[in-house]
Amino acid sequence: MLVEKISNIAIGSAIEVHRQLGPGLLESAYQRCLCYELSENGIYFESEKPMPIIYKAIELNHGYRMNYYWKTN
Numbered sequence: 001m002l003v004e005k006i007s008n009i010a011i012g013s014a015i016e017v018h019r020q021l022g023p024g025l026l027e028s029a030y031q032r033c034l035c036y037e038l039s040e041n042g043i044y045f046e047s048e049k050p051m052p053i054i055y056k057a058i059e060l061n062h063g064y065r066m067n068y069y070w071k072t073n
């Protein structure tokens with residue numbers, strides 16, 4: 001199943017990043033390394049995709065960002 005395959009790659013990539021860097025760094029360091037690992041493993045995504053808030057049919061750009069948006073080939 002595609003979801004299981006992507007999940008296994010994502011978890012394995014996160015574990016690899018943690019093994020290489022160890023604990024205690026800023027989230028941005030782990031994020032950059034995880035993006036590299038995912039790309040190297042053939043996972044296509046958009047990092048920090050903007051996500052507006054919809055309030056009473058009005059779109060408010062409040063600065064929320066999704067961490068990863070998975071796309072299939």
